[in-house]
Amino acid sequence: MIRVGIDIGGTGIKVGLVDENLQLIGEGTIPTRTDIPFEEQVKAIARCVTETAAAAGYRRKEDIASVGVGIPGIANADGEVIKCTNMGWFHMPFREVFRKYLDVPVFIDNDANVAALAESVAGVSAGTSSSVFITIGTGIGSGIIINGRIWNGFHGIGGELGHVILDLDGVPCTCGNRGCLERYCSATALIRMGREAVRDNPESLILRSAGGDPSGIEARTVIDAAREGDPVAVRVYGEYISYLAQAVASVVNLLDPEVVVIGGGVSKAGDFLMEPLRKEYPRYVIFNDQPMPEIKLAVLGSRAGVIGAAMLS
Ligand SMILES: [Zn+2]
Structure with a gap:
């Protein structure tokens, strides 16, 4: 069977x-x-x-x-x-x-x-009864598992972390609103932040790695330059991590699952993403003197x- x-x-x-x-x-x-x-x-x-x-x-x-x-x-x-x-x-x-x-x-x-x-049945959060999965790609996808089952809301339209609004007057989103979380936490956001940063900092490794052409900047370009210690990339990546930490903290403040799982293209950065994220998200959690969810990397990939x-x- x-x-x-x-x-x-x-x-x-x-x-x-x-x-x-x-x-x-x-x-x-x-x-x-x-x-x-x-x-x-x-x-x-x-x-x-x-x-x-x-x-x-x-x-x-x-x-x-x-x-x-x-x-x-x-x-x-x-x-x-x-x-x-x-x-x-x-x-x-x-x-x-x-x-x-x-x-x-x-x-x-x-x-x-x-x-x-x-992930909650056969992956990194297997054995837990509550988890939230966040996938970081072109956009931000998310899934909520409660008592071992998908929670997609009473009307089936919930679990859309990517469109929680972080900034009312913020960056326009594909959904028609402004300042949605995915405009700050997706790979697309990291690319935008990288391109904006090199405008005033053309000497940055970000731009050199992209062959001097801002349109060639990818999420990986910024991440790799930050890994190399390029000051502009370190600043941009740090800012990006702060946004992502706020996203994770919002999930924790609202749902407090056992585990938060991070997947998608950007998660390929591995520990370089997870370590600062684990360190930073508790500062945005209200009851951060209590035990808090583990933040884990997805393992099942595609x-x-x-x-x-x-x-x-
Ligand atoms: Zn949106």
């Missing part, structure tokens, strides 16, 4: 087969197609599941306990995708259509929630999407 996880991404859709020991035992991929009708998209996904399972020796639908889907968007408990802008899905009956092609239990949730679930989706129930 296997469980199947599906990770709907911008360029590809990944299918993973997970066995009873939470091990990934088979994988398949199809390209993301937004130029075909919804029904065709779902049919192609169902076919990929059937083929991937068959290749691993699971040919009957009875072999598949469930199928879970992680989407960059929101869905409801009826298996309907409410909103998934990247795919062009708005109020689409995913479960109903999928089951025409493969009649097994189908569950859908937000991709960051799914990754949070994966596998979290399919593993977590397979865990949905």
